[in-house]
Amino acid sequence: MSTLDRASEAGPTTSVTPERLATEDAVPAEPQRSPRQRGTVARVLVGAALVLMTVAFVYPFVWLVSASLKPRSDVFDNRLIPETLTFDNYVEVWNAAPMAAWLVNTAFVTVMATLTVTISSALVAWGFARYQFRGRNLLFGLVLASMMIPGAATMIPTYLIWNSLGLVGTLTPLWAGNVFGTAFYIFLLRQFFLGLPPELFDAAEIDGAGHWRVFWHIALPLTRPALVVVALFEFQAAWTDLMRGLIYLRDREDFTVPRGLKSMLDQFGFGGEWHWELIVTASVITTLPMVIVFFIGQRQIIQGVASTGTKG
Amino acid sequence: MSLAAPASTGTAAPARPPRRRGGSGRHRAWIPLLFISPWLVGFLVFMAYPVVYTGYLSLTDYDVINDPTFLGLDNYRELVSDEKVMLALRNTFVYTLMSVPAQLVFSLVLALLLQRAxxxxxxxxxxxxxxxxxxxxxxGVLLLMLLNGQSGLLNELLGWFGINGPNWTTDPDWVKPGLVVTSLWTVGSSVIILLAALQQVPDELLDAARVDGASWWRRLWHVVLPIISPTIYFIVVVDTIASLQSFTEAYTAFFGAGNTTYSNDAALFYAIYLFQQAFEFLHMGYASAMAVLLFAIVMVVTAVQVMLSRRYVHYTGGAR
Structure with missing residues (x-):
């Protein structure tokens, strides 16, 4: 969070020229090996390290996809190119598990979670950014403080609330809490709203626009970049969440994909039937949508992470 | 709540002078409240009430079916003498002490490389x-497969260098290091945050240090790291809180219905044991006491980090 603000602080640094001149003077004084040579060696080393690290970060994906195209006996052979290439696993996995239902469930939860949290967080952020009212700072302090509370401290009563509403065993508890907004997104969007010129909204009010119109038709469209970041973060969080699936879902047909993948690991992994080729294939199916989302929203996600200091 | 009477605001507006920050003041009091009402309701129902109720439940015996029976501090007494709680705490602390520094150094190295890319x-x-x-x-699935002792890719790679890799997924001494290695794979956001901070380090300072004959290492240690220390501090705090609550990867790989073939004590994190107590054994009262303890631990650790930050973190310029 500090990085954004520091950008402006670092801006007006004093007197550039004296040091610059001094540097140029210093260069010829360097002994023996020319600086250009050293620079080349360093550049090659950095390049090699970067390539090596890239392989380390990307290879597990390649391994996973490759393993999903191997027959059962070859899954652990660590070959890059499958010895016998087969798409049978992708057929078999639909028979072994209700994969289609899981994908539909997850898509539903993810879309609902993303839509509700984006709209409601924007509403609340606008309330805090646009208006002055008694207790505003205290309430916003509570927003920030609530980010510190570990999930475990609220997990059990939250379960009891959904239980008393008879909603345990349905998909509702996986997204409905988002109707109330999320502290981190409220904080992020408020920062963005504060960066917009208030004169714009004053003028609209003078022209007779109501509070809702100013928010919905003027402020929100201007906030699109930040809304996209919030939506992408939440999409990823909702799609990949396991714990809520473990707590709230009972029947296999109702599982989300991460919950389903865990149940497949329990059924087909160690202590089970040893069908790792199905586990690998289900892992690819679980991960692939996130890879696609990342390549579509890459710029926004990375800028969002860099500027907010979030840990998605 | 669509279209809240545009006419009524129009009459009062022209007289008002333009304000600078944070919007105009004289609105009906309920309008801002209307905007923040979703959070307000959510905070009361899903944050304030649950925290208080967790505190209450921690003093009871409760299995969801029968009403809670009041026990006083019995749960806490049991907690202190529960060997599994102590094991889970030790596992969690050991993992946190290994993974937070490892992730920080690794992501810093990657960010420094990226800066020169x-x-x-x-x-x-x-x-x-x-x-x-x-x-x-x-x-979690990748951990089980790539770090598998017999046929995993990691040990095959280590074999190229003549190293006989350990059984990362079954040897109790190597399960936590295996989880740390796995956690290094997902340091991406720290790398990006650190890179953003590195790019804010003023060139003038580095040039000045270079002129004074400071080596690359000394420039890093005495110029770059102090300047980005607020970011490092932020990452350490966030990663520590996350590590103390880590659950999913370890639970996926080592717990659940199928894992009865080998001991998984080494991977029993506090959040996993809490989850088991609450939702597998339905010991809601006991689990609530565990949650209160976790809350307290997170608060104490964060307070210690805040105190340490006064000594080691340099804020250039005024208030953050």
Whole structure:
């Protein structure tokens, strides 16, 4: 969070020229090996390290996809190119598990979670950014403080609330809490709203626009970049969440994909039937949508992470 | 709540002088409240009430079916003498003490490399961040497969260098290091945050240090790191809180219905044991006491970090 603000602080640094001149003077004084040579060696080393690290970060994906195209006996052979290439696993996995239902469930939860949290967080952020009212700072302090509370401290009563509403065993508890907004997104969007010129909204009010119109038709469209970041973060969080699936879902047909993948690991992994080729294939199916989302929203996600200091 | 009477605000507006920050003052009091009401309701129902109720439940015996019976401090007394709680705490602390520094150093190295990557930086940055998108369940599956002692890819690689890799997934001494290695794969967001901070380090300072004959290492240690220390501090705090609550990767790989073939004590994190107590054994009262303890631990650890930050973190300029 500090990085954004520091950008402006670092801006007006004093007197550039004296040091610059001094540097140029210093260069010829360097002994023996020319600086250009050293620079080349360093550049090659950095390049090699970067390539090596890239392989380390990307290879597990390649391994996973490759393993999903191997027959059962070859899954652990660590070959890059499958010895016998087969798409049978992708057929078999639909028979072994209700994969289609899981994908539909997850898509539903993810879309609902993303839509509700984006709209409601924007509403609340606008309330805090646009208006002055008694207790505003205290309430916003509570927003920030609530980010510190570990999930475990609220997990059990939250379960009891959904239980008393008879909603345990349905998909509702996986997204409905988002109707109330999320502290981190409220904080992020408020920062963005504060960066917009208030004169714009004053003028609209003078022209007779109501509070809702100013928010919905003027402020929100201007906030699109930040809304996209919030939506992408939440999409990823909702799609990949396991714990809520473990707590709230009972029947296999109702599982989300991460919950389903865990149940497949329990059924087909160690202590089970040893069908790792199905586990690998289900892992690819679980991960692939996130890879696609990342390549579509890459710029926004990375800028969002860099500027907010979030840990998605 | 569509279209809240535009006419009524129109009459009062023209007289008002333009304000500078945070919007105009004289509105009906309920209008801002209407905007923040979703959070207000959510905070009361899903945050304030649950925290208080967790505190109450921690003093009771409760199995969801029968009403809670009041026990006083019995749960806490049991907690202190529960060997599994102590084991889970030790596991969690050991993992946190290993993974937070390892992730920080690794992500700093990657960020420093990226900073020198020139025009290709965008490509490498994408590669480093990609694993962060992977569902933690799939990360748990990859852990079981790639770090498998007999046929895993990691041990095959170590074999090329003549190293006989350990049984990362079954040897109690190597389960936590295996989880740390796995956690290094998902440092992408730290890398990006650190890179953003590195790019804010003023060139003038580095040039000045270079003129004074400071080596690359001394420039890093005495100029760059102090300047980015607020960011490092932020990452340490966030990673520590996350590590103390880590659940999904370890639970996926070592717990659940199928894992009865080998001991998984080494991977029993506090959040996992809490989850088991609450939702597998339905010991809601006992689990609530565990949650209160976790809350207290997170608060104490964060307070200690705040105190340490006064000594080691340099804030250039005024208030953050």
């Amino acid at each position: 020139g025009r290709a930086a965008g490509f490498f940055r994408t590669a480093f961040f990609l694993p962060k998108m992977t569902p933690p369940v799939a990360v």
